[in-house]
Amino acid sequence: MNLRWDEFIVTGDPLILGAQISIVLVSIALVFGLTYFKKWGWLWRDWITSVDHKKIGIMYIIAALLMLFRGGVDALLMRIQLAAPEMEFLSAQHYNEIFTTHGTIMIIFMAMPFLIGLMNVVVPLQIGARDVAFPFLNNLSFWTFFVGAMLFNISFVVGGSPSAGWTSYVPMAGNELSPGPGQNYYLLGLQISGIGTLLTGINFIVTILKMRTKGMTLFRMPMFTWTTLITSLIITFAFPVLTVSLALMTFDRLFGTHFFTLADGGMPMLWANLFWIWGHPEVYIVILPAFGIFSEIITTFARKTLFGYKAMVGSVVIISCLSFLVWVHHFYTMGSGAAVNSFFSITTMMISIPTGVKIFNWLFTMYKGRISFKQPMLWSIAFIPNFVIGGVTGVMLAMAAADYQYHNTYFLVSHFHYVLIAGTVFACFAGLVFWYPKMFGHKLNEKIGQWAFWLFMIGFNVCFFPQYFLGLDGMPRRTFSYLPEEGWFSLNFISTVGAFVMGLGFLIFVYNVYYSFRHSARETSGDCWGSGRTLEWATSSAIPPFYNFAVLPEVRTIDPYWHMKEDGQESQKEEDYKPIHMPSNTGLGFIMSVFLGISGFGLVFEWYWIGLVGVILTFACMIYRSFQQDDGYYVPVEKIKETERHASV
Numbered sequence: 001m002n003l004r005w006d007e008f009i010v011t012g013d014p015l016i017l018g019a020q021i022s023i024v025l026v027s028i029a030l031v032f033g034l035t036y037f038k039k040w041g042w043l044w045r046d047w048i049t050s051v052d053h054k055k056i057g058i059m060y061i062i063a064a065l066l067m068l069f070r071g072g073v074d075a076l077l078m079r080i081q082l083a084a085p086e087m088e089f090l091s092a093q094h095y096n097e098i099f100t101t102h103g104t105i106m107i108i109f110m111a112m113p114f115l116i117g118l119m120n121v122v123v124p125l126q127i128g129a130r131d132v133a134f135p136f137l138n139n140l141s142f143w144t145f146f147v148g149a150m151l152f153n154i155s156f157v158v159g160g161s162p163s164a165g166w167t168s169y170v171p172m173a174g175n176e177l178s179p180g181p182g183q184n185y186y187l188l189g190l191q192i193s194g195i196g197t198l199l200t201g202i203n204f205i206v207t208i209l210k211m212r213t214k215g216m217t218l219f220r221m222p223m224f225t226w227t228t229l230i231t232s233l234i235i236t237f238a239f240p241v242l243t244v245s246l247a248l249m250t251f252d253r254l255f256g257t258h259f260f261t262l263a264d265g266g267m268p269m270l271w272a273n274l275f276w277i278w279g280h281p282e283v284y285i286v287i288l289p290a291f292g293i294f295s296e297i298i299t300t301f302a303r304k305t306l307f308g309y310k311a312m313v314g315s316v317v318i319i320s321c322l323s324f325l326v327w328v329h330h331f332y333t334m335g336s337g338a339a340v341n342s343f344f345s346i347t348t349m350m351i352s353i354p355t356g357v358k359i360f361n362w363l364f365t366m367y368k369g370r371i372s373f374k375q376p377m378l379w380s381i382a383f384i385p386n387f388v389i390g391g392v393t394g395v396m397l398a399m400a401a402a403d404y405q406y407h408n409t410y411f412l413v414s415h416f417h418y419v420l421i422a423g424t425v426f427a428c429f430a431g432l433v434f435w436y437p438k439m440f441g442h443k444l445n446e447k448i449g450q451w452a453f454w455l456f457m458i459g460f461n462v463c464f465f466p467q468y469f470l471g472l473d474g475m476p477r478r479t480f481s482y483l484p485e486e487g488w489f490s491l492n493f494i495s496t497v498g499a500f501v502m503g504l505g506f507l508i509f510v511y512n513v514y515y516s517f518r519h520s521a522r523e524t525s526g527d528c529w530g531s532g533r534t535l536e537w538a539t540s541s542a543i544p545p546f547y548n549f550a551v552l553p554e555v556r557t558i559d560p561y562w563h564m565k566e567d568g569q570e571s572q573k574e575e576d577y578k579p580i581h582m583p584s585n586t587g588l589g590f591i592m593s594v595f596l597g598i599s600g601f602g603l604v605f606e607w608y609w610i611g612l613v614g615v616i617l618t619f620a621c622m623i624y625r626s627f628q629q630d631d632g633y634y635v636p637v638e639k640i641k642e643t644e645r646h647a648s649v
């Protein structure tokens with residue numbers, strides 16, 4: 001690719017110029033701040049090189065919140081453009097770029113990392129482990145995800161953004177219709193971060209199967225741990241499909257192969273199939289952990305055991321299997337024929353059965369419970385009706401014959417935002433508020449948090465409910481403008497107002513982080529909500545010590561901590577302390593990911609020698625790591641005593 005210098009940096013758009021200036025200013029401020037307050041060493045030792053699952057989880061969540069902000073700004077720009085007919089706020093090309101980056105960022109770089117962050121913070125604690133099975137791998141996973149995300153994100157200032165939709169259908173995404181580096185950014189950004197996701201999947205499978213504390217049998221595991229296990233299995237089966245598909249499209253674009261091209265024997269539909277063979281399981285990757293989070297919160301705030309625990313586990317397993325058998329419902333209209341469409345119609349509708357079971361179980365869990373309506377519970381209760389609206393319209397879309405009417409209209413846009421926002425985003429917020437004291441030692445302010453909740457929830461409905469009717473009226477998805485005659489103005493305008501109300505809700509949520517940091521009371525016990533049921537609440541202090549438990553707890557029942565409290569056997573004796581084996585920090589994960597990122601950047605611009613050097617350096621790191629002798633270290637008993645005494649004041 002021979003780019004001139006002025007093509008390399010994206011120019012000519014005031015919005016992008018503003019973004020470029022702010023990026024430069026924020027970077028300078030960060031470097032200056034870190035130097036001035038002498039925080040570089042702290043950043044490197046305590047965070048970048050950390051293998052502690054809790055810290056890695058926090059880094060995932062911070063990154064996801066940043067991505068939610070970026071994806072949200074994209075969303076608002078689109079909603080401004082659509083607020084009235086014939087708006088000239090964004091050009092057609094710019095609109096295409098924005099819905100592409102919005103969709104990709106929200107799914108890959110926001111929803112999934114947010115949930116993986118919560119899994120990281122919570123799951124090892126819930127199963128009574130000191131860390132995940134492979135702590136170094138965990139650090140590497142985070143950094144490959146982060147570098148992949150950053151590579152994707154710089155596309156809008158360096159080189160140009162992809163514009164073929166988050167689904168990257170060919171021929172749109174091919175060289176003829178998408179020349180330039182944009183689509184390469186998509187391919188390499190997703191490829192690099194995908195490595196991290198796959199490693200996380202493997203890590204959690206091994207962690208949950210092998211690292212559970214004594215007595216924690218599979219059917220005593222908390223629901224969030226169960227959904228993490230199943231999600232990790234889906235990741236491990238689905239992500240290799242994405243890896244291969246991305247690689248094949250990269251070959252098509254960079255080396256002139258013909259896997260998916262229109263001409264010379266390629267098969268564009270093959271991409272659609274492969275994409276959704278990964279893509280549909282992907283949507284369950286972002287919804288099953290959400291189900292787990294709601295289960296934990298509902299039981300805690302209704303003060304009851306989960307109704308139908310085994311049925312809940314069974315439903316998750318069934319959903320995960322079905323999630324691999326429905327992918328064709330994304331392109332019924334491609335003309336597979338009645339038999340094929342009917343098969344996928346039926347499998348899709350079957351998913352609603354185990355999902356319905358779960359909905360009823362949550363309702364029965366709350367039935368006759370003494371419910372406390374704190375922030376996490378509000379998000380969880382709001383989830384149920386809103387998610388049902390998304391689910392029911394999903395069944396409508398599942399009917400192949402009817403889908404010829406709904407396909408690629410705003411009906412679909414509304415449907416998937418109902419499931420992704422009321423399901424995934426509500427769960428991320430609920431989980432963050434719920435486990436916030438575990439991460440930072442204080443709660444988020446209740447009053448401000450409730451304002452954020454109501455604004456976000458109402459704004460969400462105002463934004464997306466009208467879109468069902470726009471869709472039924474024929475407004476196509478991915479359209480950058482419409483005519484006054486079409487009569488879509490008022491509903492679109494209402495929708496845009498709703499989007500801004502949501503945006504305000506999000507800002508208040510973030511403000512609450514700052515406010516609570518300054519003003520919230522510090523938690524003094526590990527059981528921050530007073531009604532914790534699972535082991536993460538059994539730690540000696542709100543923020544668990546780096547080794548989690550001085551003595552690993554022993555489990556006899558489901559909801560173990562609840563029963564420990566009932567039997568009055570909470571405290572641990574100092575005589576039982578033994579030296580604890582912990583892994584040591586390492587900078588190698590970060591360094592390796594940076595090399596991968598350099599390689600990816602080179603390939604985006606078809607500078608092959610940079611691509612090659614990056615890959616070689618990455619392999620060199622792997623070889624170095626294989627010969628490194630580092631078995632971690634032991635925390636002596638004295639140090640444990642000191643930490644525990646310090647923790648329990």
Ligand code: HEM
Nearest residue numbers: 075078099100103106107111165166167420477478479499
């Ligand atoms: C914060 C509120 C949000 C608003 C106002 C919003 C708005 C929009 C708009 C206007 C579009 C473009 C529709 C079109 O032209 O076809 C869109 C597409 C999309 N959104 Fe959102 N969105 C929001 C949040 C989310 C979240 C949280 C997710 C995922 C977790 C998400 C996932 C997607 C996807 C996958 C697409 C499709 C992109 C494509 O067509 O390639 N959105 N959204």
Ligand SMILES: [Cu+2]
Nearest residue numbers: 280326327330
């Ligand atoms: Cu699907």
